[in-house]
Amino acid sequence: MKNLFSDVETFKEALQTEVSAQFGRDFEDAYPEERYLALTSLIRNQLGYSWKATKKSVAEHHTKQLYYFSMEFLLGRLMTSNLMNMGVYDVVRQGMKELGMELHDLEILEADAGLGNGGLGRLAACFLDSLASLNLAGNGNCIRYRYGLFKQEIVNDQQVEKPDCWLRLGNVWEVWKPQHAVQVKFGGTLDAYMDQYGKFHSTYHPDFVVKAVPYDMPVVGYHTLTTNTLRLWDAQVDEESVQADNLNHYLNAVSALTANVYPDDSTNEGKELRLKQEYFFVCAGIDQIIRSHLRINPSLDNLSDEVAIQLNDTHPVLVIPELMRVLMDDYNYNWDDAWNIVTHTVAYTNHTIMSEALERWPQDLMRNLLPRLYMIIEEIERRFRWEVDRAGMGYRFGEMSILKDNQVHMANLAIVGSHSVNGVAKIHSEILVNDVLSAFAALYPDRFNNKTNGITHRRWLVYANPQLTDLLKEYIGDSFIRHPDDLRKLERYVDDSELQKKFFEVKRQRKQILADYVKETLNIDVNVDSMFDVQCKRLHAYKRQLMNIMHIMYLYLRMKQDPNFRIQPTTYFFSAKAAPGYKLAKEIIKLIVKVSNRINSDPQVSQYIKVVFIPNYSVSIAEMLTNAADVSEQISTAGKEASGTGNMKFMMNGALTLGTLDGANVEIVEQVGYENAKIFGLKVDQIEAIKRDNSYDVWRIYNSNPKLRMVIDSLTNCTWSENPNEFQLIFNDLMLHRDEFFVLADFDAYLMAHNEVAGWYADKPAWARAMLMNIARSGYFSSDRTIREYAEEIWGLDEVKFTEKQFKEFELSKEDYLLASEPLEV
Numbered sequence: 001m002k003n004l005f006s007d008v009e010t011f012k013e014a015l016q017t018e019v020s021a022q023f024g025r026d027f028e029d030a031y032p033e034e035r036y037l038a039l040t041s042l043i044r045n046q047l048g049y050s051w052k053a054t055k056k057s058v059a060e061h062h063t064k065q066l067y068y069f070s071m072e073f074l075l076g077r078l079m080t081s082n083l084m085n086m087g088v089y090d091v092v093r094q095g096m097k098e099l100g101m102e103l104h105d106l107e108i109l110e111a112d113a114g115l116g117n118g119g120l121g122r123l124a125a126c127f128l129d130s131l132a133s134l135n136l137a138g139n140g141n142c143i144r145y146r147y148g149l150f151k152q153e154i155v156n157d158q159q160v161e162k163p164d165c166w167l168r169l170g171n172v173w174e175v176w177k178p179q180h181a182v183q184v185k186f187g188g189t190l191d192a193y194m195d196q197y198g199k200f201h202s203t204y205h206p207d208f209v210v211k212a213v214p215y216d217m218p219v220v221g222y223h224t225l226t227t228n229t230l231r232l233w234d235a236q237v238d239e240e241s242v243q244a245d246n247l248n249h250y251l252n253a254v255s256a257l258t259a260n261v262y263p264d265d266s267t268n269e270g271k272e273l274r275l276k277q278e279y280f281f282v283c284a285g286i287d288q289i290i291r292s293h294l295r296i297n298p299s300l301d302n303l304s305d306e307v308a309i310q311l312n313d314t315h316p317v318l319v320i321p322e323l324m325r326v327l328m329d330d331y332n333y334n335w336d337d338a339w340n341i342v343t344h345t346v347a348y349t350n351h352t353i354m355s356e357a358l359e360r361w362p363q364d365l366m367r368n369l370l371p372r373l374y375m376i377i378e379e380i381e382r383r384f385r386w387e388v389d390r391a392g393m394g395y396r397f398g399e400m401s402i403l404k405d406n407q408v409h410m411a412n413l414a415i416v417g418s419h420s421v422n423g424v425a426k427i428h429s430e431i432l433v434n435d436v437l438s439a440f441a442a443l444y445p446d447r448f449n450n451k452t453n454g455i456t457h458r459r460w461l462v463y464a465n466p467q468l469t470d471l472l473k474e475y476i477g478d479s480f481i482r483h484p485d486d487l488r489k490l491e492r493y494v495d496d497s498e499l500q501k502k503f504f505e506v507k508r509q510r511k512q513i514l515a516d517y518v519k520e521t522l523n524i525d526v527n528v529d530s531m532f533d534v535q536c537k538r539l540h541a542y543k544r545q546l547m548n549i550m551h552i553m554y555l556y557l558r559m560k561q562d563p564n565f566r567i568q569p570t571t572y573f574f575s576a577k578a579a580p581g582y583k584l585a586k587e588i589i590k591l592i593v594k595v596s597n598r599i600n601s602d603p604q605v606s607q608y609i610k611v612v613f614i615p616n617y618s619v620s621i622a623e624m625l626t627n628a629a630d631v632s633e634q635i636s637t638a639g640k641e642a643s644g645t646g647n648m649k650f651m652m653n654g655a656l657t658l659g660t661l662d663g664a665n666v667e668i669v670e671q672v673g674y675e676n677a678k679i680f681g682l683k684v685d686q687i688e689a690i691k692r693d694n695s696y697d698v699w700r701i702y703n704s705n706p707k708l709r710m711v712i713d714s715l716t717n718c719t720w721s722e723n724p725n726e727f728q729l730i731f732n733d734l735m736l737h738r739d740e741f742f743v744l745a746d747f748d749a750y751l752m753a754h755n756e757v758a759g760w761y762a763d764k765p766a767w768a769r770a771m772l773m774n775i776a777r778s779g780y781f782s783s784d785r786t787i788r789e790y791a792e793e794i795w796g797l798d799e800v801k802f803t804e805k806q807f808k809e810f811e812l813s814k815e816d817y818l819l820a821s822e823p824l825e826v
C-alpha cells in the first residue's frame with residue numbers, strides 16, 4: 001500500500017499529479033474548486049485501503065456488525081475531520097502552505113452534508129464517528145437526498161426557505177455501487193392463497209417499482225484502521241417496470257422519492273411521500289443485509305449473531321414487517337422462527353415524549369401502499385393481543401395496540417418487534433417507563449433501558465475549537481482525545497490563575513471569530529467583551545425561544561423607562577430553523593428579528609444589549625456558536641426535551657448551562673454540581689401537578705406581574721412593529737390558548753436566574769473556575785461512552801480484528817491504540 005500522506009514532499013507531489021491528471025492543469029493554474037476536488041479524491045482513495053481491510057476482517061472473523069437505520073445523518077463537512085482522524089492533518093496543512101495556500105480556504109468550499117433536521121440526525125453522525133473510533137463495525141443506512149434540509153434566509157424579517165444544493169460540487173466521498181441495486185415495490189395488489197399444508201403463498205403485482213442504487217461513504221475512525229460505511233440510497237428508474245402509458249408521471253414519482261429531507265414540525269401529517277421514503281430505504285437496506293449475510297453464511301438462522309439493527313426513532317420501523325416478509329416469503333421461514341430472528345436483531349430508540357409527535361399512519365394509506373407489509377402488521381397485532389391477554393394485561397391492550405383509530409401506531413409496532421427500547425437521557429427514559437409507555441414497561445420490564453446521548457468530542461472540541469484543544473494539551477496532554485474522561489485531569493488546575501487567564505484569551509479568540517462572521521454576513525458590530533449568551537436549536541414552542549426573547553424585551557423596556565437600570569453588557573445570539581408549515585415558530589423568528597433590529601439601532605440600549613439572529617443554523621454554524629458562548633440557554637419546559645445534545649457541546653467548550661431540569665441538563669448538573677450551572681424553573685412533577693389540578697391561570701399571572709404585563713402588552717401596542725396585529729398569534733398562544741409550555745409560569749424565575757448569572761460573570765476567577773469545571777466534567781457526554789453502552793448492553797459487538805502486520809502497513813501503532821487511559825490524578 002502506498003501512503004501518499006506519509007510526508008509533506010510525497011503529499012505535495014501526489015496532489016500536483018492528481019490535479020494534472022483530473023483537470024489537465026498545473027496546480028498553480030487550477031481553480032480552488034479543482035484543488036479541493038483533487039485533494040479530497042486523494043484522501044478518499046487513501047481510505048480505500050483501510051476500508052478494504054475492515055471489510056475483509058469483518059467477513060473473515062464473522063465480526064458482529066451494527067446497522068444504524070436512520071432517515072437522517074447530519075454530517076456537516078468531512079474533509080478536515082477525515083484528515084484529523086487519519087492522523088495526516090499536519091502533513092496536509094504544511095504541504096498546502098508550501099504550495100502557497102491555506103487548507104482552510106479549501107475547507108470552506110465543502111458544503112455541509114445537511115441530511116437531517118437537528119438532534120436526531122446529528123446524533124447519528126456522532127455515533128458513526130465513535131463506532132469507527134472504538135473499532136466497532138457499525139454502518140449507517142439512509143437516503144441520498146438530492147437536497148438537504150432547506151437553507152434559511154431572512155427576508156423582510158421573516159424566514160424564507162431556499163433549496164440546499166449540497167451536491168453542487170458532487171460528493172467526493174461517495175462511491176457509486178450500481179452492481180448492488182435493489183428493486184423496491186409499492187402499491188398494487190396481492191394474490192394470496194393457502195396451500196394444503198396451510199402455508200401462505202402470494203403473488204404481488206405492484207403498481208410502482210423503483211431501483212434503489214447505493215452510494216457508499218467511508219467513515220474513518222480516529223487513528224484506527226476501522227473504516228465503516230454509510231450507505232445512502234438513491235432512487236433510479238427501473239427500466240423493466242415502466243408502464244409505457246404514464247412515463248412522465250413515473251419519472252416524476254421516482255425523482256420525488258429522494259428529493260429532500262422532510263422537515264420535522266412535530267405534528268403528524270400523514271404524507272404519502274414520507275411513508276414511501278421510509279419503506280424505500282428500509283427495503284433496500286434489509287436486502288443488502290440479507291445478501292451480505294448469505295455471502296458468508298449458509299442460512300439466515302444465525303442472523304442475530306452477526307447483525308444488530310438499531311432503529312433511530314420510529315422512522316425506519318418498517319424494518320420489522322419487512323424482515324418478516326423476506327424471511328417468510330423469500331426464505332420459507334415459519335412465523336415463529338422468523339419472529340424470533342427479527343426480535344433478536346432489532347432494537348429501537350425513542351427520541352420523543354410529546355404524544356402528538358409520535359408517528360402514526362392512516363391504515364388505508366399503509367394498506368394501499370404496502371399491502372403485504374400491512375397483512376404482516378395485522379398478524380403481529382393479532383398475536384400480540386394473545387400475548388397481552390395471556391399475561392393478564394388485556395385491560396391495558398388499548399394503550400398498546402398497533403392498529404386503532406384507523407391508524408398504525410409506529411412506536412407500538414417498534415416496541416413489540418424489538419428486544420430493546422431505550423430513551424436518550426435518564427429523565428426521558430424514566431418518563432417513558434413511568435408514564436408514556438407504562439403499559440409496555442409492565443408487560444416487558446426487561447426490554448426498557450436508558451442510553452444517555454453523547455457527542456463526539458473529536459468534532460465538537462478537537463476539530464471545532466483548536467485553540468482550546470491546544471491549551472488543554474499544554475496542561476493535561478492529549479490522552480483525552482482517545483479517552484475523554486481524562487478531561488478530568490483539568491480539575492487540578494481550575495483555580496490556577498495562569499490557566500484561567502489563558503482560557504479567557506482562548507474564549508476571546510473564539511468570540512472574535514464569531515464576531516467577524518456576524519460583521520461580515522449581517523454587518524452587526526458585536527463587542528467581544530460582552531457576555532455571549534446563545535440559544536441555537538430548532539425552533540419549537542417547547543424549547544421556549546419565546547421566553548428568551550421576552551426576557552430581552554423586558555430588559556429593553558426597563559432601560560427605556562429607567563436611565564438607572566443598566567445591565568452587564570450582553571450579546572444574545574439566536575439561531576434556529578422553523579418547519580415551513582409551523583406558523584407560530586415562524587412568528588417567533590419574526591419577533592426575534594424585529595426586536596433585534598429595534599434594540600441594535602437604539603444608541604442608548606445597544607451599548608448594553610445586542611441581539612443577533614444568525615440565519616441558516618447548521619453544523620458549520622454550530623461549530624462557531626457553541627465554543628464562543630459564555631452562557632448556554634437550555635430552557636425547554638421540564639419534561640419535553642428528550643435529551644438535547646447542544647447542551648453537551650456548550651459544556652465541553654466551557655459555557656455555563658442556564659437551564660431547566662429537563663433532558664440531559666439533569667445529568668449535566670449531576671456531573672458539575674449545582675454550583676457550576678444555573679438551574680431554574682418548574683420541575684416535571686410540579687408541571688404535572690399544575691396540569692392535574694387544572695390550576696394554570698395565565699390571566700392571574702398577567703394581572704399580578706407588572707413586568708410580564710409590560711412585555712405582553714408590547715406585543716400588541718406597536719412597540720416592535722407598526723402593525724398591532726403582527727404578533728397576534730403569539731399573544732393568542734400565550735393568553736388565549738393558555739400557554740401550553742408554561743412561559744409565563746417560569747418567566748420570573750428565568751429573570752432571576754439571568755440576574756444571578758450576570759453577577760457571577762462579573763466575578764472573573766469564579767466564572768473561569770466554573771467554566772473549566774464544565775470542561776473537566778464533560779467527558780461523560782462523549783458519544784464514545786454512549787456507544788460503548790449500546791455496544792455492550794444492546795448490540796453485543798466485539799472489536800474489529802487487525803493483525804500486527806496490518807497495523808504496521810498502515811503506520812499505526814497498535815500499542816498506541818491499545819494504550820489504556822492513564823490513572824487519574826485529580
Ligand code: 26Q
Binds near residue numbers: 120263643644
Ligand atoms: C416525522 C414524520 C414526518 C416528517 C418528519 C418527521 C420527523 C423528523 C425528524 C420527526 C422528528 C424528527 C427529529 C427529532 C429529533 O431531532 N429529536 C431530538 O433527538 C435528539 C437526539 O436524541 C434529542 O436530543 C432531542 O431532545 C430530540 O428533540
